[in-house]
Amino acid sequence: MKGQRLTAAFVFIAGLILAQLMGPQVQAGDDFDALTPEQAAFATRFSEFIERIDTYYFDRIDQLNGGSELQTLTDSTEYSDYDVKVARGPVVEKAGRTIQITKKPTRDFQRENLWSRYFLFDVHPETPLVGMLHAAIVMQIYPDGTGTIAGFLDTLRTANQQEDLDYLTQAMDRVYEKHGVDAAPYRKLSREGDNDEDDPAKENKDYRRKTTSVGGSFYGRERFALNEESFSFLLDAYETMVVAYLDVVERRKDTPYTEEDLAAQDAMRKNWAEDRLFSDPYTTGVTPYEIWSLMSLPPEVKF
16 A cells, blocks of 8 residues: 555656646647737636626525535536536525536537637526526637637526516616617527527527527527627626526515416426427537536426
8 A cells, every 4th residue: 555655646746747847738728828919808807707707606696595505516528628516505496507618629510719618507596486597608719810709698487577577678678778789689599599590500499498588699600709899798798697687586585486386487497408408409419418417407307
């Protein structure tokens, strides 16, 4: 046993020395030094945004739950690095978060990139009066010098209260108006999905998520080019939706509900599980099961 410990220590130290001699190793998807000064500034601001919103998210959920049970998972594959964190409690039954760095395409609808971050929340409240939140934002910078930023921000249909839907819609309306963006096409894309039959990343509409269309989908074949206007708009939209949504969860956490409301929640959770399994090409086609199931699936699904 002593000899094994010495051998392991020698291998570890030798590895450190070799790494120092070889210099820092840069992986695809995280090559900050290859970025232009303007791109590096966007990457730095996006990383700072992720850190700030991540802290807010888990602090707010912890406050709502009066303390949360936490579960974490990190994984690295040939294609991506994943950092998953999940909070569970009595008010927010399950709140998942994933931070992903894409290193190598797995499907033909993905591109090689120099730097990427994918930041994702899925929130499942205990109350059936508030639909789950799916909030995603992704920024990628490519070897040809271009970059894109995209995302999805919406809640799913359950026994929603019209007052709450109006609150979320108005919060997002203010963001659209502030940035001079027409909300209609993005809310339609959230509600109906992309109708481009030639899009290699098209969804299976038979099992697609049923959204309330209070937010918007910013995916599709033509993503936002990375510039100050699109960057500021999507970060503002993401933060606004997350904060407003958790306000609604707090408002409804003690509101009584019926068996009919619970049946609506059961249908929503089944719909979301089917969306993950059969509709969204990025979930089962790109992300390992251990990652997306832990982070995204509802705490309970009834068939």
